[in-house]
Each structure stands twice: as C-alpha cells, then as structure tokens.
Amino acid sequence: MRKQCLSLLTAAALCLQLCACAAPAAGASASAPAAQSASASAGQEGFSFTDDIGRTVELAAQPERIVPAAPLAQIILFAIAPDKLAGLSSEWYDSARGIIGEQYFELPVFGGLYASADLNVEELAAVQPDLIIDIGEEKDSSVDDLDRLQQQTGIPTVYISADLASMTQTFRTLGALLGEEEQAEKLASFCERVYQRTLSIMEQVGDDKADALYVIGDKGLNVLAKGSYHAELLDLLTNNLAVVDTPLSKGTGNEVSMEQISLWDPSFVIFAPDSIYDTAKQDPSWSQIDAIVHNNYVRVPDAPHNWMSMPPSVQRYLGLIWLPAVLYPEYCDYDPEEEIREYYELFYHCELTQEQYRQITDGAFLE
Numbered sequence: 001m002r003k004q005c006l007s008l009l010t011a012a013a014l015c016l017q018l019c020a021c022a023a024p025a026a027g028a029s030a031s032a033p034a035a036q037s038a039s040a041s042a043g044q045e046g047f048s049f050t051d052d053i054g055r056t057v058e059l060a061a062q063p064e065r066i067v068p069a070a071p072l073a074q075i076i077l078f079a080i081a082p083d084k085l086a087g088l089s090s091e092w093y094d095s096a097r098g099i100i101g102e103q104y105f106e107l108p109v110f111g112g113l114y115a116s117a118d119l120n121v122e123e124l125a126a127v128q129p130d131l132i133i134d135i136g137e138e139k140d141s142s143v144d145d146l147d148r149l150q151q152q153t154g155i156p157t158v159y160i161s162a163d164l165a166s167m168t169q170t171f172r173t174l175g176a177l178l179g180e181e182e183q184a185e186k187l188a189s190f191c192e193r194v195y196q197r198t199l200s201i202m203e204q205v206g207d208d209k210a211d212a213l214y215v216i217g218d219k220g221l222n223v224l225a226k227g228s229y230h231a232e233l234l235d236l237l238t239n240n241l242a243v244v245d246t247p248l249s250k251g252t253g254n255e256v257s258m259e260q261i262s263l264w265d266p267s268f269v270i271f272a273p274d275s276i277y278d279t280a281k282q283d284p285s286w287s288q289i290d291a292i293v294h295n296n297y298v299r300v301p302d303a304p305h306n307w308m309s310m311p312p313s314v315q316r317y318l319g320l321i322w323l324p325a326v327l328y329p330e331y332c333d334y335d336p337e338e339e340i341r342e343y344y345e346l347f348y349h350c351e352l353t354q355e356q357y358r359q360i361t362d363g364a365f366l367e
Contacts, residue, residue, distance in 0.1 A: 049177060052161040053142050059131065059156050062179045067124060069134035069149070069157070070112040075305060075313040076135050076162065078104070079187055079347040080171060081180050086129040089119075096304030099350045113145060125153040132157040135170065136312070137229050137249070164232055167314055168192040190346055191317055194339070198320045201331045202236065210327050212238035212291075213264060214253075214300075214308060216272040220286065221261070222253040230309040233316045234270070237323050241266055251310035258285045266291050268327065272310075273302040277363055298326060299363035304348070318343055326365060 046060040065086040068074040074089045082101070087108045092100050108127060111118035113134060124132070132155050134146060142159055150157040158177075162170040168188040175184020202209075214234050216222040224231040225247035226240040234240050241264040244254050262285070269291040271277035277299040280286040291297050300308045300319075307318040318340060325336040337357065344352050352360070 049156075049158055051158040052173075053138055053146075053159050055143060055146065055159065057150070057156045057158050061130070063130035063156075063177070065127075065129040066131045066133055066178070067110065067127075067129045067155075069119070069132055069146075070114050070136065070311070072162070072311040072313040073133055073135035075311065075315055076170065076174070077133060079314060080174050080183050081178050082349060084178065084180075086127050087124065093302075093304055095302060098356065099304050099344065099348050099352075101349065113149065114139070119149075121149070121152050125155060129155060131155065133174075134159045135162045137163070162314070163229075164195065164236065164316060164320070167195070167317070170314075186346060187314075190343070191314070194317050194320050197334075198236070198324060201324050201328060204331045205328050209237070209239040210268040211241055211264075211266050212268040212270060213241055213261065213266040214270045214272070215261075215275055216251075216253050217255075217275060219258075220271065220276045220280070221258060222255050223261075224309065225254045228253070230312050232312060233308055233319045233323075237320075237327065238268065261289065265289060267294075267296060269297040270308065270323075271297060271299045272308075273300055273306060275299075295367060298366065301360050301364050303360045314347065322361075322364060 046058060048056050048058055050056045064084055066077060066081065066084045067087045068077050068085075068089045071090040074085075077085060078100075082104060085104070085107055087110050088104075089110065089112045091109050092105055096105075108123065110120050110124040113119050132149065132153065134142070134157070138159070138161060139145070146157045146159055160170055160173055168191045171184045171188040171191065175181040175188075178184075212234070214224040214231070216224070223242040223244075224234055224240070225242045225244045226235055228247035229249040230251060230253065231240055231242070231247070242254070242256070244256070246254075248254050267290050269280075269289065271280070276283060276286065277297070280292050280297060286292050300306055301322070305311070305313065305315040307315060307322060309316065321334075321336055321339045321343065325332045325334075340361075341352050341357065344350050
C-alpha cells in the first residue's frame with residue numbers, strides 16, 4: 001500500500017466519515033449501546049483524532065504501520081488491514097495454520113496491555129509503528145493507561161470502542177482512520193446484516209430462550225457469568241443460568257461447584273474447546289445433567305479463535321451465525337456453512353476447504 005500524507009481535502013473527508021459513523025446503524029436496537037463518536041481535524045502536516053474515550057491524539061500522516069494493544073484489537077485489525085500490522089499482541093495459535101497467511105506468523109510479538117499485561121514497551125517502540133490501537137471494552141483506567149503508553153513509546157495511541165452492537169461503527173471508524181474505507185464497509189455491512197438478523201430471530205424466540213450454560217476448564221467447573229463482558233453473546237442468545245454475585249470479565253469466567261451446576265440443571269450446555277465435551281457422557285456428575293442426558297450439548301469452534309469469546313472480539317459474529325442455527329433452527333432461513341465460509345474469506349482472508357470446515361466445526365452441531 002502506498003503511503004501518503006493527508007491533504008486538507010482527504011483529511012476533511014476523513015472527518016466527515018468519522019462524524020457520520022457516530023450515528024447508530026439503521027435498524028439498531030434502541031437499547032443497544034452505541035460507541036462514542038471519533039473525529040479528526042485536518043492540519044497542514046497531519047490530523048487530530050479524537051478517540052472513543054475523548055482523548056485527542058495528533059498523527060503526522062495516515063497510519064501505515066500499526067500495532068494492536070491487545071489480542072481483541074489484533075483480530076479486528078487483521079480483518080481490516082493485515083498488511084499494515086507491524087507487530088502482534090499475541091502469537092497465532094497452531095490452529096491458525098492454513099487459515100492465517102504464513103507471512104503474518106513472522107511478525108514480532110509485543111504482548112498485551114491488559115489480561116496477561118506482558119506488553120514489551122521497548123521492543124514495540126523499536127519497530128517505530130505509526131499508531132498503537134486499543135479496541136474493546138472501556139476500562140476505568142483506559143485514559144491513564146493509554147496516555148502512559150503513548151508517553152513511554154512516543155507513539156500515538158488511540159482507543160476504539162467495540163462490542164457486538166457497535167461493531168459496524170467500529171469498522172467504519174477504523175476504515176476512515178486507516179484509509180481502508182472499502183474493506184471497512186464490507187466488514188461493517190456483514191456485521192450489520194448478521195447482528196440485525198440475530199435481533200430479529202431473538203424477537204421471534206421471545207421468552208423461549210434455551211436455559212444454557214457455557215462451561216470452561218478440564219472439569220467444566222468455570223462458567224461465563226451472566227452480565228460479564230465475555231458472556232455478551234451468550235446472554236443475547238440464551239437464558240444464561242450462570243447468575244453469580246460478582247461476574248468476572250475474563251476468559252476463565254467464574255469458578256463454581258458441580259452442586260451449583262446440578263441446581264441450575266441446564267437444558268443446553270456449551271463446552272469450551274478444551275473442556276470435557278468428549279467425556280461428559282461418561283462423567284458420573286455431568287451424565288446426570290439434563291442437557292447431557294438428552295444430548296443437547298455442543299463444543300465451541302476455536303480455529304483460529306473461539307467463536308463465543310476469549311477474546312471477545314469480532315469472531316463472535318461466527319457465534320451469531322452458528323449458535324442460533326443450533327438452538328432455534330425453525331427461525332433461521334440461512335445456510336450456516338455458507339455464511340461461516342463468507343466470514344473466513346472476509347475477516348481471515350482465507351477460503352476454507354471442505355476438510356478445514358469439517359475440522360473446525362467438529363462437535364459444533366447437534367448429532
């Protein structure tokens with residue numbers, strides 16, 4: 001991609017695009033949280049960008065070398081501008097081989113600002129990216145954290161809000177910021193179509209949501225608690241039975257006892273990729289759970305990322321395609337395989353083979 005400074009005309013167009021994308025997407029749920037607007041203003045040698053937590057950051061030119069501040073951001077940035085990545089927040093999983101292009105496995109890995117909190121500031125600064133981007137859930141410390149990171153590295157650092165409801169806006173904001181409007185619109189339109197359809201399906205389902213649990217760990221004794229950031233998709237599509245006093249917004253969820261799971265007695269169970277899906281029938285405790293007795297349980301696909309969460313990034317749209325088709329097929333008038341393949345092509349830049357699709361979705365559908 002050719003590098004160019006923003007002219008007054010280009011920067012003005014950027015400002016208009018960013019301001020326009022602040023409006024909620026057509027047909028969006030009135031109750032859905034909308035990301036804050038981001039804006040830019042032109043200057044002779046660059047432009048100012050106001051991010052989604054109100055920080056105004058000066059950029060010398062349109063960014064051509066970018067670095068994600070966390071794995072969630074990495075997945076989104078790879079979808080919109082893979083060739084602009086100057087480094088990664090986390091290594092690609094082995095399951096990404098054959099899906100993610102081999103050249104992206106060679107990028108340096110700097111760690112993340114949150115979760116593992118293993119960001120190597122010195123190595124990141126050494127590759128001299130034009131911009132560091134954090135995307136996702138705003139934290140109480142986000143302003144201070146990003147200001148500190150920008151000061152430490154001397155590299156402009158911005159935050160873009162993202163959740164299931166606002167992902168369309170997230171891509172349009174990034175498209176304008178990075179000069180990737182065409183790709184951004186393809187991604188945004190896909191997200192908008194899938195999300196609005198999901199809302200329509202759930203409106204038809206009404207109060208008949210499946211009583212479900214998402215369980216994690218080698219014994220299945222951690223759950224994604226209702227109301228946590230990681231359970232956003234689960235809460236939308238099911239009656240998430242995992243009501244706890246303090247929902248934890250982290251990939252490992254909340255630890256509970258088998259006694260508590262028995263009391264909840266879910267009619268549908270979603271097992272995390274590395275949990276006990278294969279042995280649940282033989283487990284003396286799990287084999288008594290209603291969902292296991294009636295074979296109403298599945299395993300979440302995770303190549304190259306978990307379709308439900310961990311990290312709770314844009315790949316959850318695969319969950320919005322897959323899980324309604326499992327739980328409520330009578331309301332789903334689309335072909336899940338066709339749309340899953342479309343997602344991989346748009347967001348991972350990969351055309352799945354039949355064997356890849358079979359391996360990825362092993363255990364994901366009811367027998």
